[in-house]
Amino acid sequence: MILDALKKRIFDKNEKFTGKWIRELPYVVWSLxxxxxxxxxxNTPFFMVYGSEAVLPADLQFGAPRLAFKNIAEAEATRIEEIDLLKEEHLNSVIxxxxxxxxxxxxxDRNMRPRCFSIGELVLRRVLKTTGQHKLSPP
Structure with missing residues (x-):
C-alpha cells in the first residue's frame, strides 16, 4: 500500500523521481x-492505537469544535469516556x-479454479526481464 501511494505521488514522466520518495514517505504513512x-x-489505525482521532494541522489552525474545551475537568471527563469507548471499538473491530x-x-474460493499438476507435466512459465526496472517497479 505504501509503495502504491508513493508511486501515485511521485511519478512524473518528464521528471526523475530519485530521492523524492524520502520526502513524500511521511505524508503517505500519515494518510494511511x-x-x-x-x-x-x-475506524482509523490511529484511533485503534491511541484511542482518539488524530488532530490535523487544519483543525488546529481553524479551531475545530472538537478541540475546544472550557475547562480541564471537561477535557478529562471526555478523555475517560474515550478510553471506555476504545475498549468497545477494539471488540467491534475484532468481530x-x-x-x-x-x-x-x-x-x-468462489473465483479460484482448482488446478492439479502431476510430475512430468509441462507448464508455461513467464520469465520477466529485469532490465530498466527500479525499486518501485512491480515484481
Whole structure:
C-alpha cells in the first residue's frame, strides 16, 4: 500500500523521481494511518492505537469544535469516556475483522479454479526481464 501511494505521488514522466520518495514517505504513512479502514469497522489505525482521532494541522489552525474545551475537568471527563469507548471499538473491530476475512475467503474460493499438476507435466512459465526496472517497479 505504501509503495502504491508513493508511486501515485511521485511519478512524473518528464521528471526523475530519485530521492523524492524520502520526502513524500511521511505524508503517505500519515494518510494511511488516518484513513478509515473497512477491516477496522470504519475506524482509523490511529484511533485503534491511541484511542482518539488524530488532530490535523487544519483543525488546529481553524479551531475545530472538537478541540475546544472550557475547562480541564471537561477535557478529562471526555478523555475517560474515550478510553471506555476504545475498549468497545477494539471488540467491534475484532468481530468486523473476522467477518471481513471470511468474506474475502469466500470471494477468493468462489473465483479460484482448482488446478492439479502431476510430475512430468509441462507448464508455461513467464520469465520477466529485469532490465530498466527500479525499486518501485512491480515484481
Amino acid at each position: 494511518r488516518t484513513q478509515p479502514s473497512k477491516a477496522l469497522a470504519g 468486523q475483522s473476522a467477518h471481513y476475512q471470511q468474506t474475502l475467503c469466500r470471494y477468493h
